[in-house]
Amino acid sequence: MSVVSVPPPPSPFPSINTQTVAKGTILHRTHGSSFRPAQFNPCVGQPTRFAPFTDAAGACVPTLYAATSREAAAFESIFHDIEPTARFKTIRLDVVELRSVSRISLNRDLLVARLFAPDLKAWGLSRGELIETPKSTYDRTVLWGQAIHHARPDIDGLIWTSRQCDPDRCMILFEDRVGEADFEVLDSVEVGADAGLLLELRGFGQRAGITIIS
Numbered sequence: 001m002s003v004v005s006v007p008p009p010p011s012p013f014p015s016i017n018t019q020t021v022a023k024g025t026i027l028h029r030t031h032g033s034s035f036r037p038a039q040f041n042p043c044v045g046q047p048t049r050f051a052p053f054t055d056a057a058g059a060c061v062p063t064l065y066a067a068t069s070r071e072a073a074a075f076e077s078i079f080h081d082i083e084p085t086a087r088f089k090t091i092r093l094d095v096v097e098l099r100s101v102s103r104i105s106l107n108r109d110l111l112v113a114r115l116f117a118p119d120l121k122a123w124g125l126s127r128g129e130l131i132e133t134p135k136s137t138y139d140r141t142v143l144w145g146q147a148i149h150h151a152r153p154d155i156d157g158l159i160w161t162s163r164q165c166d167p168d169r170c171m172i173l174f175e176d177r178v179g180e181a182d183f184e185v186l187d188s189v190e191v192g193a194d195a196g197l198l199l200e201l202r203g204f205g206q207r208a209g210i211t212i213i214s
Contacts, residue, residue: 013150072162
């Protein structure tokens, strides 16, 4: 298997394209039921593409992942580690039932760094070098999240097109700039307590040939 090349972020970091995510925008999350709907991950669990990382003082920055649709949130969490080339694409029901599905709404505008193809091209990058890479590269992709965080203290997070469920979008937000009080929780449902929600998630998986098994 070839090694995926993820170049290190430049220093000093170049100009960053940003966009505003407007107050009232609804974000979707699929998270462990032990977490509150708008709770930031305090740097625990498995590494992700852009977290965890430390700030300039060496303290770990808690982060929150969200998506612009319920389906994208499911593919970026529940179905995230299922390889497209796997002969049998399955996930256990008991794992899915430990999740909750939540909708949260922004109480204020957020400023986020754009990681779309044109923005990456301005840095000499392609999606294949930062967004499309496998989890074996997360120790290198996370350095880009950290570099952007360090370069722009006014940026609340990052936004990009989901690798798992295009054309929907994903976001990661930084707790040292955004907090739970910046969200209104619209609803939060435990998968194991709602047969209709489980059926919806089964449908999302079936679209990709993924089966939830008992």
